[in-house]
Amino acid sequence: MPSRKFADGEVVRGRWPGSSLYYEVEILSHDNTSQLYTVKYKDGTELELKENDIKPLTSFRQRKGGSTSSSPSRRRGSRSRSRSRSPGRPPKSARRSASASHQANIKEARREVEVKLTPLILKPFGNSISRYNGEPEHTERNDVPHKNTQEKFSLSQESSYISTQYSLRPRREEVKLKEIDSKEEKFIAKELAVRTFEVTPIRAKDLEFGGVPGVFLIMFGLPVFLFLLLLICKQKDPSLLNFPPPLPALYELWETRVFGVYLLWFLIQVLFYLLPIGKVVEGTPLIDGRRLKYRLNGFYAFILTSAVIGASLFQGVEFHYVYSHFLQFALGATVFCVVLSVYLYMRSLKAPRNDLSPASSGNAVYDFFIGRELNPRIGTFDLKYFCELRPGLIGWVVINLVMLLAEMKIQDRAIPSLAMILVNSFQLLYVVDALWNEEALLTTMDIIHDGFGFMLAFGDLVWVPFIYSFQAFYLVSHPNEVSWPMASLIIVLKLCGYVIFRGANSQKNAFRKNPSDPKLAHLKTIHTSTGKNLLVSGWWGFVRHPNYLGDLIMALAWSLPCGFNHILPYFYVIYFTMLLVHREARDEYHCKKKYGVAWEKYCQRVPYRIFPYIY
Ligand SMILES: NC(=O)C1=CN([C@@H]2O[C@H](COP(=O)(O)OP(=O)(O)OC[C@H]3O[C@@H](n4cnc5c(N)ncnc54)[C@H](OP(=O)(O)O)[C@@H]3O)[C@@H](O)[C@H]2O)C=CC1
Ligand SMILES: CC(C)=CCC[C@@H](C)[C@H]1CC=C2C3=C(CC[C@@]21C)[C@@]1(C)CC[C@H](O)C(C)(C)[C@@H]1CC3
Numbered sequence: 001m002p003s004r005k006f007a008d009g010e011v012v013r014g015r016w017p018g019s020s021l022y023y024e025v026e027i028l029s030h031d032n033t034s035q036l037y038t039v040k041y042k043d044g045t046e047l048e049l050k051e052n053d054i055k056p057l058t059s060f061r062q063r064k065g066g067s068t069s070s071s072p073s074r075r076r077g078s079r080s081r082s083r084s085r086s087p088g089r090p091p092k093s094a095r096r097s098a099s100a101s102h103q104a105n106i107k108e109a110r111r112e113v114e115v116k117l118t119p120l121i122l123k124p125f126g127n128s129i130s131r132y133n134g135e136p137e138h139t140e141r142n143d144v145p146h147k148n149t150q151e152k153f154s155l156s157q158e159s160s161y162i163s164t165q166y167s168l169r170p171r172r173e174e175v176k177l178k179e180i181d182s183k184e185e186k187f188i189a190k191e192l193a194v195r196t197f198e199v200t201p202i203r204a205k206d207l208e209f210g211g212v213p214g215v216f217l218i219m220f221g222l223p224v225f226l227f228l229l230l231l232i233c234k235q236k237d238p239s240l241l242n243f244p245p246p247l248p249a250l251y252e253l254w255e256t257r258v259f260g261v262y263l264l265w266f267l268i269q270v271l272f273y274l275l276p277i278g279k280v281v282e283g284t285p286l287i288d289g290r291r292l293k294y295r296l297n298g299f300y301a302f303i304l305t306s307a308v309i310g311a312s313l314f315q316g317v318e319f320h321y322v323y324s325h326f327l328q329f330a331l332g333a334t335v336f337c338v339v340l341s342v343y344l345y346m347r348s349l350k351a352p353r354n355d356l357s358p359a360s361s362g363n364a365v366y367d368f369f370i371g372r373e374l375n376p377r378i379g380t381f382d383l384k385y386f387c388e389l390r391p392g393l394i395g396w397v398v399i400n401l402v403m404l405l406a407e408m409k410i411q412d413r414a415i416p417s418l419a420m421i422l423v424n425s426f427q428l429l430y431v432v433d434a435l436w437n438e439e440a441l442l443t444t445m446d447i448i449h450d451g452f453g454f455m456l457a458f459g460d461l462v463w464v465p466f467i468y469s470f471q472a473f474y475l476v477s478h479p480n481e482v483s484w485p486m487a488s489l490i491i492v493l494k495l496c497g498y499v500i501f502r503g504a505n506s507q508k509n510a511f512r513k514n515p516s517d518p519k520l521a522h523l524k525t526i527h528t529s530t531g532k533n534l535l536v537s538g539w540w541g542f543v544r545h546p547n548y549l550g551d552l553i554m555a556l557a558w559s560l561p562c563g564f565n566h567i568l569p570y571f572y573v574i575y576f577t578m579l580l581v582h583r584e585a586r587d588e589y590h591c592k593k594k595y596g597v598a599w600e601k602y603c604q605r606v607p608y609r610i611f612p613y614i615y
Pocket of ligand 1: 547
């Protein structure tokens with residue numbers, strides 16, 4: 001059992017991350033596994049430090065000098081030091097001895113108001129978003145046991161680096177920003193804490209989805225629920241009186257041939273993904289500054305898939321097989337997803353610490369669900385990115401087509417019903433939009449924050465194709481005639497939702513890609529200490545998640561063509577509202593940590609989360 005040098009409650013000096021300054025801290029706890037101490041600074045900031053970065057008080061009393069300020073929130077000294085290296089300041093302070101007192105630093109900081117040096121992101125590459133984390137330049141990071149940081153910093157073909165530069169703000173602006181900056185300084189400290197947290201196991205209280213019991217329930221509950229829903233929907237009268245539906249024996253649900261077809265589908269999508277067509281962009285910076293490269297060829301994959309499907313139809317391939325074996329396909333996909341999740345978890349055990357997802361916790365069950373590794377790759381093949389947009393999303397459109405053909409066959413129709421046409425075209429638009437704007441996926445929570453585990457594997461490969469096609473599946477055995485006036489209203493609703501969804505997503509993506517884009521010059525923003533600003537007008541000044549609002553309006557438009565005879569086709573709207581309300585809460589939590597006071601200001605300016613005047 002490894003021994004520890006400092007006891008809980010002991011008052012010592014802890015090195016401030018990224019600097020050589022030591023502050024008085026109290027030891028709160030020690031983690032035997034990571035060998036990290038959780039310490040509390042006098043301003044309340046909690047960080048995890050290595051033993052090397054902690055010194056007994058006595059070692060400072062003997063040596064006079066060194067910074068002795070008692071809290072990091074009074075760390076103007078370290079700020080001035082970093083400023084002295086920048087072009088906007090004379091090298092005066094660089095000559096100051098390390099024993100320059102805190103008071104002297106404050107005085108100097110007061111004199112120094114002519115310009116403010118704010119880290120500014122150099123023109124971001126492609127989709128990339130750069131983040132200033134409050135650290136001085138050439139920092140010696142003590143934030144974590146960065147075992148392999150050095151190796152990671154060597155440029156590889158798959159990665160490159162971001163740079164920061166300093167912008168000179170006019171004095172007038174400086175005065176305006178001063179107040180917010182002083183508050184935010186505290187949050188820079190918190191941001192550092194978040195970065196520490198990003199690569200160290202998170203504590204039980206931070207587990208999402210109801211922690212271990214919650215994810216356990218989800219993992220077993222969701223597949224059961226999916227099969228029940230499909231079985232209920234297959235009944236002629238899917239009312240509660242007929243619950244539970246007749247359950248098939250498990251062996252009836254397994255068909256090796258179906259599984260083979262599923263694997264073939266998956267492999268075709270792998271092949272399309274590997275085609276060297278489409279531009280290559282960089283994702284957002286990872287914890288160690290690397291940016292992974294992604295090839296954007298989703299739309300081409302869709303065109304090629306359409307050609308293959310068209311040719312198969314022409315050749316007389318029996319697509320009804322998918323409808324008549326729908327449950328078997330769902331089981332095949334579920335089995336595949338379980339195997340994939342086990343593989344992902346096993347390989348993550350060998351993954352370097354820097355490659356782990358910030359959402360991972362150290363608990364095996366939780367990590368199996370949320371995903372331990374952030375971007376599992378086999379060579380340049382990115383498993384999460386591939387699964388998120390290809391087999392499931394394109395598969396959803398193909399399943400919708402299967403349902404359309406099944407409706408014509410079963411209901412003996414020469415042409416599909418208007419309801420089926422509406423559902424098919426609305427969802428086709430949604431999928432094509434996602435593939436056309438593929439680059440936007442790189443800034444979603446799924447890619448940046450969540451690992452690749454059971455949650456996303458099941459979500460991408462089972463839930464999306466087999467639940468999102470539920471309205472079309474319902475219409476095959478429960479026809480609904482939609483009048484043209486009603487259809488027109490539904491189309492208007494769908495278009496409203498789409499305009500909000502696309503407008504909001506494109507506005508934010510354009511702003512993140514190039515904050516000084518002249519097309520966005522009319523938009524108001526809130527300054528944050530991270531170097532990234534927040535939009536506070538336009539779509540993002542309407543509600544805090546306008547893209548979710550648009551998505552939900554579209555969801556309703558997908559269900560309305562199914563009529564009002566049953567609640568089943570509205571299941572998607574209900575589930576999606578729950579998913580997005582929960583997702584919004586998760587995002588708020590992360591944004592509050594990231595942006596601190598600036599985020600609170602944003603919430604005051606834009607009080608509603610998703611639904612104006614309601615929520
Ligand atoms: N069909 C489906 O099943 C699902 C669809 N979706 C859709 O996917 C899309 C992406 O969703 P998701 O990844 O959850 O989240 P968002 O695209 O809403 O991204 C949230 C991030 O946007 C940034 N942000 C928040 N507010 C502002 C602001 N005012 N100004 C600038 N940036 C801001 C923050 O990141 P930062 O500041 O770091 O850039 C925040 O973390 C949405 O349209 C959603 O509807 C999502 C889940 C499921
Ligand atoms: C518990 C459970 C069932 C979780 C699974 C959730 C997943 C189904 C969704 C999580 C985020 C998603 C996104 C899309 C599909 C659904 C999942 C995987 C998405 C690909 C749909 C198309 C959009 O345009 C999008 C690309 C923005 C979107 C990204 C998030």
